[in-house]
Amino acid sequence: MPARPIPPLSRRQFAGAIAGAAALPWLTSCSAPRTSTGMRASAGAAGAKGTPKRKRVALITTIVRKFSHGQHFVDRLLEGYGWHGRHHTSPLDLVSLYVEQFPENDVSRERARRHGVKLFPSIAEALTLGGSQLAVDGVLIIGEHGDYPRDAKGQPLYPRFRFFKDVVRTFERVGRAVPVFQDKHFAMDWREAQETYRDAQRLGFPLMAGSSLPVTWRIPEVEIPLGTPLVESVGVGYGHHGYYDIHTIETAQCMSERRAGGEVGVKSVRALKNEAVWQLLGERESTRRLCFAALNRSQTLAPAPGYTFAEPSIAHLRRVSPFAVAYVFEHHDGFRTTTFHFNGTVEPFHRDTASLNDFTYAGLTQRGDIVSTLMFLPMPPTMCTLASFFSPLVRHIETMMLTGKTAWPIERNYLTTGMTLHAVDSLLGGGATLATPELRIPYQPTPGPHFWNA
Template identity: 50%
Template structure:
């Protein structure tokens, strides 16, 4: 297989990408990405034209109500292919694009016993690998959000990318969106613990909460060294655990993160009470929480609640300072008409 020097076709030519989406409807991830990659997006006070061309589109599902896939293909003059393989080969039988974008989020797919939606991220990635192997070269692949639903599949995907020597990217918009305040965790500082208080559903939004925490906490001294264990809980069991003596620092971080939120419960235009741990326990009675113990003794607590933003707080071990911020998501129907936090995620 060719390495980095064999990834593109020609030095100064515009790169061509294959766009693979599960469905395109209003506010689906495929809609967010496809519009920006085809039309462009606002960037630093100007309009950023696309710097790549969409050579092919594959869409898996066309919902009866609200489908935008065919509309977007026609609007932007794109080529819709009936299969993933043809989208990568442009019907030639060999790889004919310079990159692949996999947006396997939204659409009607089965769930497993854990409640995870079985989006075809792994299956589509493996189809790409087949084309790469047949063609004797690979190209960069971007996968929206987490890789798959099991550790074995995720590891296999990463191992394939290493084996065939093609760049493999994945992730969420949270690490690259704007922050309020605009801060970063100082690099190489000793951190003791972190908290992310966020919202959304299990399997769909917990990845965003995890990346909110990790993009800050991985800057700690020594970097990320792996996870020892994860304990997930729901409802009042979360608050009971947090009330234990060993979680005194965690309680401080929860309160600090909540003070960064712009979506706390209100009455008559203002908070229903002072933002304290007891207030949070009463006001947000049904959270989902993940208590994550890292191999270096660091601890991360992620909470999904009924608020509508993503807030981080980290405790420095050297001076006791709490570093906190909100990862700002101008969400459509909640203070914005477009999901502009996808702009930096599409920056290329």
């Protein structure tokens, strides 16, 4: 059956979607229930006369240099960012920093001096401002970039889990917990990821995590209605295996979870490389159609000889990206997710030789319709100066810190962390199909939309 593209939202439908988003707990208050451990999970305190205090946050990071993730978050909290045609000043006060590495191009010290933010030598001190009690209303953990060794899988050993555990130990010591945001996926080790999730559940504090891909602009502005009878998803992207895969996986998962019945978890993972990728595309028609639909949304796919707008094909992909990787995820309800990385003409990946530099999605419905979009991620310094795709992520973080409520279930990120780590295991294991009973992680998505509609 030929694909019938799902039409874009009408003005009325789009307005309804925005109204639905406004009904979400973006700027509402929340109570602070006591957890089963007796710890108070707090969303902040009120002033002496009942007027709300500005919420204070600590940021824990590996490094703050130009274009590092740490810099993107620090500067938005301190100096604001453009938001729907205005300059938005954060409602949060960044009062403390823990920075682990200080290279020659460090900017954290300058930011701290200029804005009066305290730099502390330990995570515990950053959370207590050097005292004995928790002195902040929220914590951001940005464990990305910096000079760290790699493990045998090629994954950089960013200290996200170590940072998280230091935060948790401080919560336990003072008997109070506050909302936490963790950039990207939980950890580079599945057991550490499991402990991260269990700690948040045990202590009862809101935990939000993930990539900026689910919340950046979409071209076109597509949000799959909840309950859509999707049967298959494809995400297409690029990047280093072991830590960039999370972006493509979350590109797909933030759409897949909206299918009828919600998410039920992943039962198996299989990785394919190079020739096996072309074989998969040749044999599986639905996956090939979705892959090409996604590629037709790309703005950076390497052109055919002569710089022409040739239709995507297996032959063209083989020519511009002889190095390719695919991950196939089979879900417990029969749903299938496949992600592709077309990394170009050299291995390991290098941005200058990649066959594309963006992330796209395509999904197939039960009746044969295809919905597709580009997750627009203009990377600095070649495509932008400010990496503005971090702005909607910071906006969601601000809302969580104000309300104590997360924009999406943390189970999404628990699942995508597991999908990423097990996919890398399969890749390094020669493409073996791995059963993943531990990824039976069911959840229901929140209505949204969560992405930045311009």
